[in-house]
Amino acid sequence: MSETPLLVRDVPEEALLARIFPLLPTAPTTLVGPGDDCAVVAAPDGRYVVSTDVLVEDRHFRRRWSSGYDVGWRAAVQNLADVVSMGARPAALVVSLVMPGDLPVDWVTGLARGLADACTPLGAAVVGGDLSGGDQVVVAVTVHGDLEGRAPVLRSGARPGDVVALAGSLGRSAAGLALLDAGRGHVDDALVAAYLRPDPPLAAGPAAADAGATAMMDVSDGLLRDAGRIARASGAVLDLAPATLGADRDRLRAAAGALAGHAGAAGDAGDAPGAGAAEDRAEGWVLSGGEDHALLATFPAHATLPAGFRAIGVVRPADDDGAGVRLDGAVPHRAPGWDHFRA
Amino acid sequence: MSETPLLVRDVPEEALLARIFPLLPTAPTTLVGPGDDCAVVAAPDGRYVVSTDVLVEDRHFRRRWSSGYDVGWRAAVQNLADVVSMGARPAALVVSLVMPGDLPVDWVTGLARGLADACTPLGAAVVGGDLSGGDQVVVAVTVHGDLEGRAPVLRSGARPGDVVALAGSLGRSAAGLALLDAGRGHVDDALVAAYLRPDPPLAAGPAAADAGATAMMDVSDGLLRDAGRIARASGAVLDLAPATLGADRDRLRAAAGALAGHAGAAGDAGDAPGAGAAEDRAEGWVLSGGEDHALLATFPAHATLPAGFRAIGVVRPADDDGAGVRLDGAVPHRAPGWDHFRA
Numbered sequence: 001m002s003e004t005p006l007l008v009r010d011v012p013e014e015a016l017l018a019r020i021f022p023l024l025p026t027a028p029t030t031l032v033g034p035g036d037d038c039a040v041v042a043a044p045d046g047r048y049v050v051s052t053d054v055l056v057e058d059r060h061f062r063r064r065w066s067s068g069y070d071v072g073w074r075a076a077v078q079n080l081a082d083v084v085s086m087g088a089r090p091a092a093l094v095v096s097l098v099m100p101g102d103l104p105v106d107w108v109t110g111l112a113r114g115l116a117d118a119c120t121p122l123g124a125a126v127v128g129g130d131l132s133g134g135d136q137v138v139v140a141v142t143v144h145g146d147l148e149g150r151a152p153v154l155r156s157g158a159r160p161g162d163v164v165a166l167a168g169s170l171g172r173s174a175a176g177l178a179l180l181d182a183g184r185g186h187v188d189d190a191l192v193a194a195y196l197r198p199d200p201p202l203a204a205g206p207a208a209a210d211a212g213a214t215a216m217m218d219v220s221d222g223l224l225r226d227a228g229r230i231a232r233a234s235g236a237v238l239d240l241a242p243a244t245l246g247a248d249r250d251r252l253r254a255a256a257g258a259l260a261g262h263a264g265a266a267g268d269a270g271d272a273p274g275a276g277a278a279e280d281r282a283e284g285w286v287l288s289g290g291e292d293h294a295l296l297a298t299f300p301a302h303a304t305l306p307a308g309f310r311a312i313g314v315v316r317p318a319d320d321d322g323a324g325v326r327l328d329g330a331v332p333h334r335a336p337g338w339d340h341f342r343a
Numbered sequence: 344m345s346e347t348p349l350l351v352r353d354v355p356e357e358a359l360l361a362r363i364f365p366l367l368p369t370a371p372t373t374l375v376g377p378g379d380d381c382a383v384v385a386a387p388d389g390r391y392v393v394s395t396d397v398l399v400e401d402r403h404f405r406r407r408w409s410s411g412y413d414v415g416w417r418a419a420v421q422n423l424a425d426v427v428s429m430g431a432r433p434a435a436l437v438v439s440l441v442m443p444g445d446l447p448v449d450w451v452t453g454l455a456r457g458l459a460d461a462c463t464p465l466g467a468a469v470v471g472g473d474l475s476g477g478d479q480v481v482v483a484v485t486v487h488g489d490l491e492g493r494a495p496v497l498r499s500g501a502r503p504g505d506v507v508a509l510a511g512s513l514g515r516s517a518a519g520l521a522l523l524d525a526g527r528g529h530v531d532d533a534l535v536a537a538y539l540r541p542d543p544p545l546a547a548g549p550a551a552a553d554a555g556a557t558a559m560m561d562v563s564d565g566l567l568r569d570a571g572r573i574a575r576a577s578g579a580v581l582d583l584a585p586a587t588l589g590a591d592r593d594r595l596r597a598a599a600g601a602l603a604g605h606a607g608a609a610g611d612a613g614d615a616p617g618a619g620a621a622e623d624r625a626e627g628w629v630l631s632g633g634e635d636h637a638l639l640a641t642f643p644a645h646a647t648l649p650a651g652f653r654a655i656g657v658v659r660p661a662d663d664d665g666a667g668v669r670l671d672g673a674v675p676h677r678a679p680g681w682d683h684f685r686a
Contacts, residue, residue: 031390032495035576037425037560038394038488040495043386047374050470051381052485054439056477085380096397096439096483127393130483134399140439140473140483142395145381152375152383217380233378 009101027125039127072114084205088145098134174289352444370468382470415457427548431488441477517632
């Protein structure tokens with residue numbers, strides 16, 4: 001006999017909040033925490049960075065694959081990655097949660113725990129939020145950070161001669177999603193975990209700013225697409241060396257091999273059989289798979305790269321093909337990314 | 344022949360953003376605006392206040408009643424009200440927008456215009472956002488404000504002897520919603536407008552802080568419920584005088600009369616016929632109707648109330664019934680509010 005779980009519609013809103021509040025991460029920079037009209041947060045630098053990112057059920061996650069904990073973790077990490085990509089230290093988050101009445105209360109408290117576990121190592125607090133009913137789960141997080149006196153690292157600062165460098169992995173999240181999508185999650189637990197709970201080296205962001213990074217962003221929509229954004233914002237070419245991107249090549253090729261015969265998902269080369277197809281699919285994950293949230297940055301040619309970063313290319317002046325990404329000097333033929341409103 | 348409107352699924356995300364960006368309000372406190380991983384906002388006070396509030400289609404608005412402009416306006420105002428209720432000046436908003444692919448592009452640009460028209464008089468900018476597909480429209484706004492050296496005005500500061508005062512109207516939004524719900528919006532355009540585009544006196548918030556307000560919040564869930572929150576947070580009784588709440592009594596009674604025979608909605612006394620029932624329904628809107636976002640504050644007994652505020656009661660010590668709201672000294676018998684996850 002399985003017990004019926006307690007659902008959010010069975011609990012008054014204030015009782016639900018009373019369960020959530022004690023689970024949320026706190027920080028000494030929170031001057032007034034949750035429970036009033038606003039929180040009050042210290043901004044000793046005299047500025048704050050702010051970004052917002054939303055996760056929607058059946059678009060960004062499926063409840064049959066992702067627990068509340070997983071979704072809380074991912075919602076925090078994808079937002080925290082935006083803060084560290086500016087060279088700032090994450091300080092405070094607010095969270096709006098839309099949920100159907102039949103969502104288990106345990107799913108919601110799991111989400112709070114996932115948020116807390118992702119935020120606590122960085123010293124970030126959840127300082128406020130809002131709850132609403134709705135047809136599908138939506139988690140909208142806004143994150144704030146402290147530049148601690150640093151100049152913000154924008155996407156537009158890459159200069160010809162700079163080194164392009166990366167901290168974190170590429171393609172693992174997309175591979176994990178493809179495995180889950182094909183019902184083959186058992187093939188590689190670590191890739192599935194990379195999709196469910198991405199764990200990029202977030203502390204490398206402020207370190208990159210201290211090391212003189214000229215441009216930075218986190219890779220959330222795929223390397224080609226996001227490198228293209230830095231390139232266009234900077235009016236330059238980011239010429240990447242694919243041979244430097246192979247850290248997970250064998251593992252990704254094995255996962256792709258296990259998917260032979262399955263139709264591809266986002267950033268995925270399709271279902272042609274054979275070793276060449278697996279190689280191609282794995283390369284697609286590396287170049288176009290999103291949501292690993294690796295940090296992509298450019299540094300002056302002679303800068304010492306901070307721990308965790310490896311060189312993956314160079315910045316060149318815009319050429320006859322304009323500003324954009326090149327792979328070993330050539331315009332990539334692969335589709336660069338995906339769009340939220342289409343199949 | 345009516346032309347098919349352009350839908351969001353027909354437009355690439357970056358093209359949609361290119362239509363939205365020029366419509367968004369700007370402010371000199373925005374150091375880095377939309378388009379990078381984060382915005383950067385000035386916090387000259389060394390602190391910022393932050394709050395988040397979400398609007399969900401078919402919970403907080405219906406697209407057959409509310410245009411994109413209306414929803415943008417309301418999403419901004421309900422968030423701005425949280426900032427001014429702390430005694431802060433609104434400075435910066437970020438907006439996450441979830442939308443089905445068949446939403447017209449004009450609806451989205453209307454939403455941006457509504458946000459802008461609500462923010463511009465207060466000097467607040469929209470500095471960032473996120474777009475996603477989803478099954479229903481969700482607008483999650485996070486708002487930030489500058490205390491300009493003021494102490495934040497919390498809910499917990501009301502002291503026995505203080506005056507309870509209100510700036511703005513009560514019950515008009517609930518009446519407008521009830522009219523729309525009954526298909527009788529034509530009965531009173533001004534009440535319908537109060538629901539679609541609430542326009543509370545937001546500038547009164549920082550003025551109240553300057554005048555020494557001891558506690559403040561905006562009335563978003565109904566006067567009884569929200570006054571109860573100040574009372575409990577302060578460990579006191581807020582004793583309100585219903586006779587002082589009658590500014591719109593005739594208008595609300597007329598609207599209630601036009602609804603005779605219609606079942607009631609939130610904060611609504613039901614459908615018994617006759618003048619007594621209309622009176623009772625109008626009183627329900629005043630005491631329990633939400634979303635007018637009037638400012639409810641307490642002031643020291645001898646403070647001069649700032650422009651726009653009128654006295655509606657006094658703060659007394661908690662009594663045998665504990666901390667809470669009283670109406671002319673008596674515990675209210677009316678249900679105090681409503682819950683987001685139940686019918």
